[in-house]
Structure formats: structure tokens, C-alpha cells
Amino acid sequence: MFRSSGFIFIFCALSSVFSADITSDEGVLVLNKDNFKSAISDNEFILVEFYAPWCGHCKALAPEYAKAAQQLADQGSAIKLGKVDATEEQELAEEYSVRGYPTLKFFRNGSPSEYAGGRQADDIVAWLLKKTGPPARDLASVEAAQELISANNVVVVGFFKDQTSEAAKAFLDVAAGIDDIPFAITSDDGVYGEYEATCGSIVLFKKFDEGKVLYEGEPDAAAIRKFVQSNALPLLVEFNHDTAQKVFGGEIKSHLLLFLSKSDDSFATVSEAARSVAKPFRERVLFVTIDADDEDHQRILEFFGMSKKEVPAARLIRLEEDMAKYKPESTDLTADNLRQFVQDFLDGKLKQHLLSQDLPEDWDKEAVKVLVASNFEQVALDADKDVLVEFYAPWCGHCKQLVPIYDKVGEHFADNAEVVVAKMDATVNELEHTKVTSFPTIKLYKRGDNQAVEYNGPRTFEGLTKFVESGGADGAGVEVPEEEVTEDDEAARKDEL
Numbered sequence: 001m002f003r004s005s006g007f008i009f010i011f012c013a014l015s016s017v018f019s020a021d022i023t024s025d026e027g028v029l030v031l032n033k034d035n036f037k038s039a040i041s042d043n044e045f046i047l048v049e050f051y052a053p054w055c056g057h058c059k060a061l062a063p064e065y066a067k068a069a070q071q072l073a074d075q076g077s078a079i080k081l082g083k084v085d086a087t088e089e090q091e092l093a094e095e096y097s098v099r100g101y102p103t104l105k106f107f108r109n110g111s112p113s114e115y116a117g118g119r120q121a122d123d124i125v126a127w128l129l130k131k132t133g134p135p136a137r138d139l140a141s142v143e144a145a146q147e148l149i150s151a152n153n154v155v156v157v158g159f160f161k162d163q164t165s166e167a168a169k170a171f172l173d174v175a176a177g178i179d180d181i182p183f184a185i186t187s188d189d190g191v192y193g194e195y196e197a198t199c200g201s202i203v204l205f206k207k208f209d210e211g212k213v214l215y216e217g218e219p220d221a222a223a224i225r226k227f228v229q230s231n232a233l234p235l236l237v238e239f240n241h242d243t244a245q246k247v248f249g250g251e252i253k254s255h256l257l258l259f260l261s262k263s264d265d266s267f268a269t270v271s272e273a274a275r276s277v278a279k280p281f282r283e284r285v286l287f288v289t290i291d292a293d294d295e296d297h298q299r300i301l302e303f304f305g306m307s308k309k310e311v312p313a314a315r316l317i318r319l320e321e322d323m324a325k326y327k328p329e330s331t332d333l334t335a336d337n338l339r340q341f342v343q344d345f346l347d348g349k350l351k352q353h354l355l356s357q358d359l360p361e362d363w364d365k366e367a368v369k370v371l372v373a374s375n376f377e378q379v380a381l382d383a384d385k386d387v388l389v390e391f392y393a394p395w396c397g398h399c400k401q402l403v404p405i406y407d408k409v410g411e412h413f414a415d416n417a418e419v420v421v422a423k424m425d426a427t428v429n430e431l432e433h434t435k436v437t438s439f440p441t442i443k444l445y446k447r448g449d450n451q452a453v454e455y456n457g458p459r460t461f462e463g464l465t466k467f468v469e470s471g472g473a474d475g476a477g478v479e480v481p482e483e484e485v486t487e488d489d490e491a492a493r494k495d496e497l
Helices: 002-019 036-042 056-074 090-095 121-132 142-151 166-177 189-194 221-231 244-249 266-281 295-303 335-346 376-380 397-412 461-469 487-496
Strands: 023-025 028-031 045-051 080-085 103-108 111-114 154-159 183-186 202-206 212-214 236-238 254-260 286-291 313-318 324-326 368-371 386-392 419-425 441-445 452-454
Touching: 028 036, 028 045, 028 056, 036 045, 036 080, 045 056, 045 121, 056 080, 056 121, 103 121, 142 154, 142 183, 142 189, 154 166, 154 189, 166 183, 166 221, 202 221, 236 266, 254 266, 254 335, 266 286, 266 335, 286 295, 313 335, 368 376, 368 397, 376 386, 376 419, 386 397, 386 461, 397 419, 397 461, 441 461
Parallel strands: 028 080, 045 080, 154 183, 236 286, 254 286, 368 419, 386 419
Antiparallel strands: 023 028, 045 103, 103 111, 154 202, 202 212, 254 313, 313 324, 386 441, 441 452
């Protein structure tokens, strides 16, 4: 009995030592395989960053992450921040499906979920407080309201005497669904008087542009959400790593992109012109500046078929549906021209701007012919031939794996006068009648009627040749198991966008 009790005592003592063996770096818990489980089980709420020491985005996040940890500590919050060097702790990284850096996971009582907030300290803290508290903070005094508004770049306050009303419920529904903006609700007469509000008012306070905005629509959750997300961003948003998620993930899917050089005098002139006309369009079109001097943005220029010598320049893009792009007639980016460009877009008066590479002189030299937008119809829609076309992306890992197989298919049909095997880089060549949303996409344009049949069979030499020889019958209806997107694919695709 004594031995058993002694063993239990020693075991508990050792367990205590090991579970407490967590050091901190600037207030951030340093986690590894030995202390990770205890960290997520001993803390009800903990945000964990999986990082790589060489990762530029991780280095940029580090000071903001430490600042967020300090802010939470100063507030007396029980929420903790931790970090894992994923290059050293590969087992942990694999267990939590870490495929890029930084990856942030939020743990509630040991259960993980994806972090969806921003990368600035205030954004991190706001997201965590929203996740761990009520959807809207109750403001019971003018002092509480002033403190909340002064401490945040953006705050949304609902003024409701009856917080069980349908309007208040719609407001709280929106508050629960937006994690990166603090919401508050009040029935205090002093707060009403301080901000000249009436019952039912929803006011967005911000430290930029006009300072505050009153919601004037119906008490509808969808409309309130759109109001908040469109007004929580500046009239003119600077695109960078911190704003990218808000730009692409917001409710507004039509964007006016201004490609400018910060080192050029035109930057201030064009920015001011855009800002002066943006307000009437703010809930329908997002105005965004992209610094063309930033090397990280060169792939965006390429995505629009642009070179740096064309800057300053403007493009409109509709993210939903077909990722349609539009180009203004004038390169003079005045307020009047920008206003007319956006209005014509909203009125449906603009013709889509389609990208096309120059046709290579040797486009038909190899067994697999090279297509661009300008020669696509001439080659692919030749009614006398069956034409197999691969739509690919240069960054796509699966496309790269397909190259030797597809080249072999081209060689197989090289002497067949009724078959053409071709390929087109769909990231820099666009067709009005064909929209490609995944890579590689393979279509057979049948001779006679030019009917396009998409290939869904295995990406093998046998499968592709049978597809062509059967006139699209063999392989068109076969469902292929979805292939895993590699880390390289994902990183390259993000760069592309």
C-alpha cells in the first residue's frame, strides 16, 4: 500500500512538472509535442500559430501576435496565445493539417477551429473576444461606450430599448456572424444622448473617412451585414497581406483595382480622385489600390495581363460567376473618368476585357499545339477535326504531372489528319464562350458540330486516347476522385490571385 501510494505521489509530481513546462516568448506560450496537449486542455481558450522561422509572413505577424498577447494580459483575459515551430514539430503540424505558414488554430476546450481574423493585434484581440464572449457587448454607461469606441478602429453599436425585438434580433444575428469587428448594444439613456441616437439606430463608428455612419435601411440581417462590411473598410482600401482577406472575403464582389506606384507623383493624385467618387458606390463596388512597386504584387499584374510600364492603370473585376475583367477606354484616371467607368460597369454597358498572349511563331511546331485566345477558334473549332484541348495553369502541380502523358498523346495522334491535340494557358488567355474554373480542364471539341465534351476520366495515356478515339463517349461521364491540392499548388494559386 505504501509503495503504491508512493508511486502515485511521484507520478503526480512528475506529471505536474512536465505539464507546467511551458515557457513564454513576449507573452506567447512556446509549444511543442511535450506540452501541447496540456496547453490546449488546461486553457479554455487558446489561439495557436504554426509558423516557420524562414517565413516572411510569419516574421511580419510576430510583433503583432506578441502585442495581442500583451493586450489580452492587460485586460485580465484568460485567453492565451501560443506558437509552434512547425518545422521542428512536424508531427503536430501533420496532426492539425498545417499546409502553409502561418496557420492559426483556435482551441476551445481542446477542440480546434480555423482562425478567420486579421493579422494586426487589434484584429486578433477583437476576433478572440468575439469568439469567447457575447456577440454584442452591453453598454451600460457613457464611459463604457467612450472606452470601447476609442479603443477600436471600428465599432458597431445598436441602440435598442427592447433587445428582444425583431430589429434587435437581426442586429445580434449580424453581430454573431462577424468575428473581426466589435459590436455593442445599449438601452442606456445617457449613451443615447451622448451620440444623439434614437431607439432602433445602428451606428458604425470608425477612425477614418467620415468618422461614423448611420444605418438607414430596413431591420434585415442581410442588409445590416452588407452595411457593416462595406462601411468598415476605408473608401479606398490599400491592398496588402492584412487587408487581402477582407477584400476577397467580403460581401462586395465587384472591385475597382487601381494599379499605382507609390514612388510616383500620380499615386496621390489618382488616390484622391478615386476617394472623391467612391462613396456613392461603396455598397456595390470596392475601391482598392495596389502598389505596383511591391514585388509580392507582380503576379496580380500578370493575372490581369499587365506590365509595370502600364501603371498607373485601372481594372474592374467581378469575383462572382466568371471572374470577368473590364478595362477603361481612357488611361487618364481622373475623377470623372473613374466615376463613368464604374457607372457604365454597373449599368452593364461595358464589354468584358479578355486576356490573350501573343501567338508564338512556332505554335504548331510540336505534336501538342499551342493555343492563345486569338487562334483558339480557328484551331479548336475546326469542323473537320476532333480537337483535344488542355486548359492549364503554369503553377498547377497536377498540370505539371500531366505534361509527359499529354505530350505522348500528342505524338500518338501526330499523323492523324482528323485529330489535333492542343493546350492553352488559361490564366493569361480568356474566351468569351468558355470559362475554366479548375486545372487542368480537358475538353474535346468534336468535328462536325464543335460540341465541347469535358473529360472526366483518369489522366492516363490510355484514358485520353480512348476519349478521343470514341469521339468523347469514353471518359466523359466518369467521375474521377477529387485530387488533393498540394501545398505548392495552394501557395502558387494564392500568388496568382
